[in-house]
Amino acid sequence: MSAVTRLTLITHAITDAVQAARFPADEPLNPLGERSATKAGGLPGLEPGQVLCAPELRTAQTAKALGLTGTPEPALRDLDCGTWSGKSMDELPPEQLMGWLTDPAHRSHGGESLTDLLARVGTWLDTVAGTGDRIIAITHPGVVRAAVLYTLNSPAESFWRIDIPPLTATTLHHRSPAWTLRTTAHPLAP
Incomplete structure (x- = not known):
């Protein structure tokens, strides 16, 4: 029997892009995000x-506010939105936005498609499965959605049906042969 791997995925605190429904660039937490992450403090029980x-930057700032020092992991990076980075949804041609929201392989922005993200996250989950480690990973809502879909063997079309707010924890366990969803979107700050 392989060892149980415990993975807690924590989403970064709020940023201006999240509040304004813009596609993210590498931006810092906004003042509300900083206050929320600081208020959450440590992670009792983990x-x-x-x-x-x-x-x-926003994930490193969240980790620091939570009293954690994280090792950078490229597989946990946010979805690459290509030429849409920094733009609001209102700035996009409606047919491109609709294509992105309905077709997981869509990539008119020149970045990653949702299927690319799902493959990247699935490959990373496979590498940490069975290690027996207790892992905390500070990452992005899209990465958490991808991990949940991978765990549940759900279709990519379900990506937008999972609500993962800022500063929440989602816990997965791996016991051979598969990952199990333990809890999802548990808020860290009241």
Whole structure:
């Protein structure tokens, strides 16, 4: 029997892009995000053996506010929105936005498609499965959605049906042969 791997995925605190429904660039937390992450403080009950962090500024700031120092993990990076980075949804041609929201393979923005993100996250989950580690990973809502879909073997078309708010924890366990969803979108701050 392989060891149980415990993975807690924590989404970064709020940013201006999240509040304004803009496609993210590598931006810092906004003042509300900073206050929320600081208020959440530490993570009682979580004893990480390993802390990983997506490479963006907002994830590093969230980790620091939570009292964690994370090792950068490129597989946890946010969805690459290509030429849409920094733009609001209102700035896009409606047919492109609709294509992106309905077709998981859509990539008119020149970045990653949702199927690319799902493949990247699935490959990473496979690499940490069965290690027996307790892992905390500070990342992005899209990465958490992808991990949940992978765990549940759900179709990519379900991506937008999962609500993962800022500063929430989603816990997965891996016991051979598969991942199990333990809890999803549990808020860290009241």
